[in-house]
Amino acid sequence: MNKFFVATPLDFEKRTLAEMKEVWPYLLGKDAKPHSLPFPEVAVLEGGLEFETELFIGLQLNFFLKTANRILLRMTSFKAKDLPKFYQKFKGLPWLDFLPHANVTWEVAAQKSRLNNEKRLQESAETALKEIFKGQKGTESCASIYIRMDDDLCTISLDSTGEHLHKRGWSVLKGEAPLRETIAAFLLEEMIGNTSSAELAGITLLDPMMGSGTFLGEARALWAGQFARDFAFKKWKRAPKLFASSSFALNYTLPARMPFKAYVGYDIDADMIPAAEKNFAEVERQLQVVQRAGFVPAPHKFIHGDALKLETSEDGPVWLVVNPPYGERLPVADQGGLKTLVKELCLRHKPQKLGVLYPEKERLSAVPAGYKLFKEIRVNNGGLRCLFTILTRL
Numbered sequence: 001m002n003k004f005f006v007a008t009p010l011d012f013e014k015r016t017l018a019e020m021k022e023v024w025p026y027l028l029g030k031d032a033k034p035h036s037l038p039f040p041e042v043a044v045l046e047g048g049l050e051f052e053t054e055l056f057i058g059l060q061l062n063f064f065l066k067t068a069n070r071i072l073l074r075m076t077s078f079k080a081k082d083l084p085k086f087y088q089k090f091k092g093l094p095w096l097d098f099l100p101h102a103n104v105t106w107e108v109a110a111q112k113s114r115l116n117n118e119k120r121l122q123e124s125a126e127t128a129l130k131e132i133f134k135g136q137k138g139t140e141s142c143a144s145i146y147i148r149m150d151d152d153l154c155t156i157s158l159d160s161t162g163e164h165l166h167k168r169g170w171s172v173l174k175g176e177a178p179l180r181e182t183i184a185a186f187l188l189e190e191m192i193g194n195t196s197s198a199e200l201a202g203i204t205l206l207d208p209m210m211g212s213g214t215f216l217g218e219a220r221a222l223w224a225g226q227f228a229r230d231f232a233f234k235k236w237k238r239a240p241k242l243f244a245s246s247s248f249a250l251n252y253t254l255p256a257r258m259p260f261k262a263y264v265g266y267d268i269d270a271d272m273i274p275a276a277e278k279n280f281a282e283v284e285r286q287l288q289v290v291q292r293a294g295f296v297p298a299p300h301k302f303i304h305g306d307a308l309k310l311e312t313s314e315d316g317p318v319w320l321v322v323n324p325p326y327g328e329r330l331p332v333a334d335q336g337g338l339k340t341l342v343k344e345l346c347l348r349h350k351p352q353k354l355g356v357l358y359p360e361k362e363r364l365s366a367v368p369a370g371y372k373l374f375k376e377i378r379v380n381n382g383g384l385r386c387l388f389t390i391l392t393r394l
């Protein structure tokens with residue numbers, strides 16, 4: 001058994017746990033068939049989830065968790081108040097099983113500890129690795145090692161993810177102020193809540209200010225794996241062999257789900273239309289590769305226009321999700337701001353549900369007639385304190 005830590009943005013922990021529960025039965029055993037391990041006991045901590053499971057299983061969560069930042073393999077944790085003890089413990093870890101050489105990237109943080117000099121901790125760990133690998137030093141970094149000292153407790157972890165998990169490997173073009181994919185997935189999952197798959201399948205998702213289409217692409221791929229990007233663990237010496245094959249993703253038996261009936265996006269900036277088209281096409285292409293015969297192309301329309309002049313007339317209910325420009329850049333900034341924007345969007349597009357992300361200080365002061373407040377969620381959007389307000393039609 002190995003201990004894993006799934007790092008999440010603050011307050012995303014329970015959502016990530018729900019994703020983990022949903023995907024758990026579909027993870028593969030070493031025979032490339034769904035495994036039968038019970039769901040582990042998970043400690044929900046501030047900023048992540050900690051649990052024990054087989055190495056083979058824990059690593060696969062990288063493919064499926066949409067709201068997590070990264071997945072660390074806990075190598076050990078121990079109390080240490082002096083550098084020789086730290087050095088001994090670090091050197092005793094099975095680095096030869098994982099790393100091909102001693103060229104690694106370091107993430108060191110120390111607080112409230114006797115050993116609080118991060119530079120010295122790193123130097124000591126570097127010396128230990130050099131001795132273990134006897135001078136074998138690759139030309140580029142082969143892994144990231146995390147060292148945390150907190151209250152004299154040292155935790156050493158190996159990053160299994162590599163590039164942050166919000167890098168899905170399918171957003172090829174970005175507009176101005178793009179939303180991080182992990183945040184988009186979190187907000188969509190919050191909006192969906194307990195809505196059944198059958199109900200969702202009849203709903204059109206509209207983003208009237210879509211930019212490069214992050215919400216729409218994330219919604220399309222909510223319950224699918226991401227296999228086209230690289231992951232750090234694939235470079236490990238103990239990387240499970242199954243994942244070395246280019247077609248391993250075909251072994252997953254997750255149903256090919258298309259969460260919404262159709263995906264519609266508008267943007268006033270003409271350049272955003274081809275960008276969103278390209279990103280969405282890449283999501284579809286990647287899904288098709290793994291879903292093969294089960295793949296059904298998603299109906300979608302990306303239209304150049306002003307969301308405050310266009311009218312939406314889709315068959316069946318529409319859900320609207322929007323991340324408008326903030327502050328003075330809001331199209332109706334001098335005509336009532338956010339309150340007017342939301343009222344106009346409700347009038348023109350008649351959503352059954354609406355989710356809007358905006359800075360906390362611009363709080364929505366009134367809910368438009370015919371709607372009620374369903375939920376309000378605090379989100380840190382790139383360092384800015386924001387609210388995601390969800391309204392539903394009465």
Ligand SMILES: C[S@@+](CC[C@H](N)C(=O)[O-])C[C@H]1O[C@@H](n2cnc3c(N)ncnc32)[C@H](O)[C@@H]1O
Nearest residue numbers: 178179209210211212214267268269306307325
């Ligand atoms: C904050 S960005 C959205 C970013 C998007 N969520 C993404 O991840 O790429 C806001 C977008 O609203 C668009 N926009 C501003 N006013 C608009 C309007 N009246 N109608 C349609 N789009 C508008 C801008 O061109 C910009 O692309």
